[in-house]
Amino acid sequence: MGIERIKSIKDLPPEENVFSGTPACAGCGALLSLRLTLKALGRKIVIVNAAGCFTLLTIYPYTPFANSWLYTAMASAPAGAQGVRDALDILLEKGRLDPEEDLKVVVLTGDGAAYDIGLASTSGAIYRNLDFYYLCYDNEAYGNTGFQRSGATPFGSGTGTTPPGSVRPTGTELPKKDLFEIWRSHKPPYLATISPAYPVDLINKFKKAEQYKGPKLFIALSPCPPGWATDPSYTVKLAKLAVGTGVWALKEAVYGEVSHTIVPKKFKPVEEYLKEQGRFAHLFKPVRQEETLKKMQEMVDDYWKRHQLLL
Amino acid sequence: MLMLRVRFHGRGGQGAKVASRVLGTAAFLEGYYAQDFPLYGAERRGAPIAAFTRIADEPIMERGVISEPDVVIVMDKTLLRDHQAKPLSGLKKGGVIFINTPQSPEEARAEYTIAGQIITLDLTKICLDILQRTVISSLAGAVAAKIVGLSEASLKAAVEKVISEIVTDSVILEKNIEAALYCFHAIPAVELKTTEAVQMESRVFTMPFEPAAISSPALNTTGTTVLRKTGNWRVFRPVWDYDACNKCQICVARCPEGCILVNEEGFPYVDYENCKGCLICVEECPAKTLGKEREVHAKADSEEVIG
Ligand code: SF4
Ligand code: SF4
Ligand code: SF4
Numbered sequence: 001m002g003i004e005r006i007k008s009i010k011d012l013p014p015e016e017n018v019f020s021g022t023p024a025c026a027g028c029g030a031l032l033s034l035r036l037t038l039k040a041l042g043r044k045i046v047i048v049n050a051a052g053c054f055t056l057l058t059i060y061p062y063t064p065f066a067n068s069w070l071y072t073a074m075a076s077a078p079a080g081a082q083g084v085r086d087a088l089d090i091l092l093e094k095g096r097l098d099p100e101e102d103l104k105v106v107v108l109t110g111d112g113a114a115y116d117i118g119l120a121s122t123s124g125a126i127y128r129n130l131d132f133y134y135l136c137y138d139n140e141a142y143g144n145t146g147f148q149r150s151g152a153t154p155f156g157s158g159t160g161t162t163p164p165g166s167v168r169p170t171g172t173e174l175p176k177k178d179l180f181e182i183w184r185s186h187k188p189p190y191l192a193t194i195s196p197a198y199p200v201d202l203i204n205k206f207k208k209a210e211q212y213k214g215p216k217l218f219i220a221l222s223p224c225p226p227g228w229a230t231d232p233s234y235t236v237k238l239a240k241l242a243v244g245t246g247v248w249a250l251k252e253a254v255y256g257e258v259s260h261t262i263v264p265k266k267f268k269p270v271e272e273y274l275k276e277q278g279r280f281a282h283l284f285k286p287v288r289q290e291e292t293l294k295k296m297q298e299m300v301d302d303y304w305k306r307h308q309l310l311l
Numbered sequence: 312m313l314m315l316r317v318r319f320h321g322r323g324g325q326g327a328k329v330a331s332r333v334l335g336t337a338a339f340l341e342g343y344y345a346q347d348f349p350l351y352g353a354e355r356r357g358a359p360i361a362a363f364t365r366i367a368d369e370p371i372m373e374r375g376v377i378s379e380p381d382v383v384i385v386m387d388k389t390l391l392r393d394h395q396a397k398p399l400s401g402l403k404k405g406g407v408i409f410i411n412t413p414q415s416p417e418e419a420r421a422e423y424t425i426a427g428q429i430i431t432l433d434l435t436k437i438c439l440d441i442l443q444r445t446v447i448s449s450l451a452g453a454v455a456a457k458i459v460g461l462s463e464a465s466l467k468a469a470v471e472k473v474i475s476e477i478v479t480d481s482v483i484l485e486k487n488i489e490a491a492l493y494c495f496h497a498i499p500a501v502e503l504k505t506t507e508a509v510q511m512e513s514r515v516f517t518m519p520f521e522p523a524a525i526s527s528p529a530l531n532t533t534g535t536t537v538l539r540k541t542g543n544w545r546v547f548r549p550v551w552d553y554d555a556c557n558k559c560q561i562c563v564a565r566c567p568e569g570c571i572l573v574n575e576e577g578f579p580y581v582d583y584e585n586c587k588g589c590l591i592c593v594e595e596c597p598a599k600t601l602g603k604e605r606e607v608h609a610k611a612d613s614e615e616v617i618g
Contacts, residue, residue: 009564020570020585021536025323025356026544027589032567056355057536060528064536199564225589226324226356233590236565285479 027232029223030137040206050077052110078125115151139224197239229278321386326448331362333452337469357544389543453491545588555600
């Protein structure tokens with residue numbers, strides 16, 4: 001492989017492309033995912049931002065970005081990206097833009113737009129083989145409006161719209177959508193899951209993606225202190241636990257071929273991840289929901305067994 | 312008709328909304344009519360928010376935010392210098408301002424040139440001591456209940472009702488009641504006899520409809536959020552000890568804000584004006600050389616550029 005991979009945290013690109021002073025919550029895991037992603041993508045990009053927590057990063061007259069930024073409705077960021085890409089291509093073709101000044105087009109969305117509202121336009125963009133990067137900061141709910149359940153919310157989580165109660169003690173009863181598989185069925189050139197706690201893996205995935213023209217998609221599981229009801233200082237610890245317990249599989253797919261990039265040597269019990277978070281507190285108190293906890297562990301085990309990485 | 316208007320100013324996550332709910336519920340349980348509701352800006356946890364409570368002995372027909380309060384509860388003293396929050400704005404003559412600070416009322420009066428009756432108490436410390444956390448909702452609600460003259464029994468019942476709707480853990484509930492009652496007794500009873508508003512700092516003004524070119528302005532400069540000092544969101548600050556630091560730069564990689572820099576010798580240091588105090592860096596430092604300190608006097612609270 002002709003790509004230069006980085007080996008340690010010390011090799012992270014030093015340049016900051018998202019500046020401090022943003023309105024994001026203290027300890028926002030999504031902001032850390034974005035910061036690392038933009039270290040990989042550099043400054044010569046246009047961000048097309050679907051409505052969500054991160055449309056609030058840029059509130060007039062302030063911007064944290066070192067690049068251009070365009071706001072779209074929740075459903076239409078990939079369509080906006082198509083427009084920007086087409087405009088750039090036309091300018092390049094007419095010789096009105098120096099190829100040196102070409103920009104990468106980057107869609108930035110939360111899970112609400114990625115898993116639910118904007119899924120159709122994303123499918124369309126992948127289908128048309130649009131040359132773009134797509135970053136979904138997945139905090140597993142509509143974080144911006146008070147943490148309501150989205151298609152990314154996992155089974156057993158309490159949210160604003162699925163609070164645990166006597167009728168539905170588990171909180172959310174449906175499992176998280178498998179967005180990776182939905183996208184993979186379109187066979188884009190590059191597709192990956194990433195984590196803000198694994199910056200080396202994250203950067204190397206972007207470096208690898210760079211060689212492909214077409215849709216390059218990234219889903220970052222991003223701990224959200226207010227929504228997950230966790231201490232802001234635990235954000236990275238939780239992101240690590242998600243990977244260490246097998247809840248969040250770090251993987252990539254090149255033209256649909258899946259490989260796992262980080263597999264825990266020994267999986268930690270899923271409970272270790274759950275018990276740190278207020279959104280799962282009802283599974284432990286006042287009574288331990290044994291069945292639900294067992295089911296959650298099985299769902300994770302099944303995944304790894306299917307991929308023959310857990311025997 | 313008696314009508315009291317109370318405005319809470321806090322930072323997202325501190326519990327201003329719940330504080331106003333505790334107060335409204337206590338008033339309701341004591342037989343009054345009550346309204347309580349929050350107002351969020353476009354920002355998130357740590358950013359200034361306000362919440363409002365109206366208490367009356369007849370049905371309340373008034374709606375909307377409270378611009379001329381009888382009582383102002385400032386849950387984070389850094390807000391006093393925040394040009395967006397403007398907590399003192401509209402406070403009435405004879406009204407009461409409560410500030411969560413270790414300072415005495417005289418010190419606070421001198422520092423912020425405040426007219427009106429001032430009461431202070433270090434709610435954050437009490438909360439850390441009793442609850443080991445910094446969500447001061449029931450404590451601020453208790454202070455407000457005392458100021459408006461509600462009874463201890465109504466307060467206790469209100470905290471029980473409101474907090475049990477939020478947390479399932481009975482220990483946390485008990486501690487909230489303990490902390491609330493402690494604060495209720497720690498501040499003096501006051502007399503509230505308010506007249507017209509005196510401390511007018513800003514008025515609500517309406518924006519005229521503008522041409523599209525103005526109302527969707529282009530921003531042709533980069534990284535300007537740095538000018539917004541999010542350093543005053545902190546309750547704790549990270550502090551570095553270079554003697555034990557091995558320059559691994561893990562703290563640099565872990566900071567969501569990207570505000571840890573590296574000096575010429577390879578040691579990390581932070582831009583305190585923008586560090587929000589999430590303490591991920593402290594949690595992640597493998598050498599455990601990074602510590603935390605309670606932020607008692609706000610360091611970066613005066614230079615916001617635009618109000
Ligand atoms: S709500 Fe969650 S995802 Fe949104 S800014 Fe806050 S921490 Fe980040
Ligand atoms: S406390 Fe949080 S914001 Fe401040 S330097 Fe550490 S990681 Fe960054
Ligand atoms: S993480 Fe700790 S040891 Fe490493 S550079 Fe930062 S302060 Fe030094």
